[in-house]
Amino acid sequence: MERDQVAFEAALHDAEQRLQAAVRSGDAQALDLLLDDRVVYTGPDGSTMTKEQDLAAHRSRTLAVEVFDQQDLHVAVVDSTGITRVLARLEGTAGGQPFTARLRYTRTWIHADGTWRVLAAHASAVADLG
Numbered sequence: 001m002e003r004d005q006v007a008f009e010a011a012l013h014d015a016e017q018r019l020q021a022a023v024r025s026g027d028a029q030a031l032d033l034l035l036d037d038r039v040v041y042t043g044p045d046g047s048t049m050t051k052e053q054d055l056a057a058h059r060s061r062t063l064a065v066e067v068f069d070q071q072d073l074h075v076a077v078v079d080s081t082g083i084t085r086v087l088a089r090l091e092g093t094a095g096g097q098p099f100t101a102r103l104r105y106t107r108t109w110i111h112a113d114g115t116w117r118v119l120a121a122h123a124s125a126v127a128d129l130g
Contacts, residue, residue, distance in 0.1 A: 005077060012082040012109060013075050015116035019107075020088075024068045028058045036110060036117040044103065044125040067091035082109035082116060087126065102126045 015034060022030035032055060041049045049057075057063035072087035086105040093099065108120040 008077045008082070008111065009075050012077055012084065012111075012116050013073070015109065016073065016075065016084045016086065016107070019118065020068050020070060020086075023058075023065050026058045026061060026064060028055045031055060031058060033115075034117060036119045039118050040120055042120075042122045044101070044123050062096075063092070063094050065090055065092040077111075080111040082111065083107065084109065102128050 018030065019034045021027075022034060032051075035051045035054065037051055039051045039054075041054055043049065054063075067090060069089040070086060071089060072085075074083075074085040076083045084105070084107045086107070087102070088105070089100070089102050091098075091100045102125065103123045104126050105121060105123050107118050107122075109116045110119045
């Protein structure tokens, strides 16, 4: 593997970790920097959310994730496109209702202007196997 490829993958891994930390802390300012303006998030129920809707949910604490326990992470980079696949256990509140979920996220990232940003994200519920 080329040195640049290793560095790109390490930078994407770091961006994924910063994204998870921003979600956990509700840091809309950090999320704003990590999400492309065109990002669309598709939730486990098939609903979609734009960047502005996502940021508003974090700012208002309508969505508050107290626990984001990463259980698995895979990173792949091809040219200026990256994919992260994350398995995580989450706990928090959404719309005032507590939730606990085990989710698998697939995020498509683009590298532009020297940084990684999420262009698309999807989450699917995963059965808790134990």
